[in-house]
Amino acid sequence: MSLLQVKDVTHAYASSTLFWQSKRHAPVLSGVSLTIEPGKCLGLLGTSGAGKSTLGKVILGLEKPQKGQVLFQGMNLYDTDASARRRLRRDLQVVFQDCYSSVNPRMTAEQIIGEPLQNYESLSSKEQKRTVGELLERVGLNADDMTKHPHQFSGGQLQRINIARAIALKPKLIVLDEAVSSLDMVTQSHILALLSDLKSTYGLSYLFITHDIKAAYSISDALAVMEKGEVVEFCEDKAQFLQSPHPGVRNLVQSILSEHPRYRSL
Numbered sequence: 066m067s068l069l070q071v072k073d074v075t076h077a078y079a080s081s082t083l084f085w086q087s088k089r090h091a092p093v094l095s096g097v098s099l100t101i102e103p104g105k106c107l108g109l110l111g112t113s114g115a116g117k118s119t120l121g122k123v124i125l126g127l128e129k130p131q132k133g134q135v136l137f138q139g140m141n142l143y144d145t146d147a148s149a150r151r152r153l154r155r156d157l158q159v160v161f162q163d164c165y166s167s168v169n170p171r172m173t174a175e176q177i178i179g180e181p182l183q184n185y186e187s188l189s190s191k192e193q194k195r196t197v198g199e200l201l202e203r204v205g206l207n208a209d210d211m212t213k214h215p216h217q218f219s220g221g222q223l224q225r226i227n228i229a230r231a232i233a234l235k236p237k238l239i240v241l242d243e244a245v246s247s248l249d250m251v252t253q254s255h256i257l258a259l260l261s262d263l264k265s266t267y268g269l270s271y272l273f274i275t276h277d278i279k280a281a282y283s284i285s286d287a288l289a290v291m292e293k294g295e296v297v298e299f300c301e302d303k304a305q306f307l308q309s310p311h312p313g314v315r316n317l318v319q320s321i322l323s324e325h326p327r328y329r330s331l
């Protein structure tokens with residue numbers, strides 16, 4: 066069974082509530098369907114405004130769609146009781162592009178990474194400290210870094226802290242919304258390598274939202290492209306992506322082919 070199934074999802078944001086009437090903008094998502102398999106990464110590409118982040122929010126349970134279903138391990142995300150919702154919140158995590166605004170600047174790394182543990186696990190303070198230390202080391206930082214505040218880290222280091230917080234509860238799916246986009250190329254490749262490593266170690270699944278075809282191609286198993294709220298291409302095997310006849314996808318593919326001699330003949 067797929068880990069996540071998005072079935073025919075249509076969504077429009079509410080614009081205003083005028084007395085009893087709630088008005089809505091034009092749909093941002095129209096008839097979107099896709100799947101994410103256990104332990105796999107789906108790269109979601111598309112131009113600005115295509116609806117990628119909105120789909121990410123719908124998948125995280127944050128934006129209830131007007132139409133369609135989101136099934137996580139067969140369970141309807143928007144039709145569950147409180148205890149199932151709590152479990153789902155553990156299993157679904159997110160890392161955003163802006164590593165600085167994703168954390169409270171007054172908290173230490175220990176408090177940032179420890180927050181989900183405190184909310185969901187009943188660990189003694191000693192156990193929690195040890196777990197935070199292990200998580201810091203797991204993402205390539207030092208256990209001693211737990212006393213530092215966000216401003217004492219570089220952008221890449223802080224994104225590692227956000228990743229440590231996201232994996233703290235051993236989730237099943239992490240939405241990575243432009244998670245490496247604001248980093249320089251070298252840091253970006255290190256973080257992509259870390260994400261790949263964590264994925265294979267813990268059997269994590271990712272929704273990797275990005276504008277960057279090269280980053281998406283390097284980390285993903287499957288690829289999808291959105292245009293104006295619709296999924297115009299969805300390839301469960303990224304190799305099929307290179308053969309897509311869709312003109313928008315061909316343009317994306319050309320940009321990777323030029324740098325990968327192996328694929329130039331395609």
Ligand SMILES: Nc1ncnc2c1ncn2[C@@H]1O[C@H](COP(=O)(O)OP(=O)(O)OP(=O)(O)O)[C@@H](O)[C@H]1O
Nearest residue numbers: 078079090093111112113114115116117118119120
């Ligand atoms: N909270 C909101 N209320 C109203 N409209 C919104 C809201 N969030 C996003 N939108 C609109 O929905 C559309 C899709 O936005 P979304 O952020 O999902 O696209 P995106 O593909 O992630 O773009 P980007 O890559 O620039 O982040 C845009 O037209 C945007 O203005």
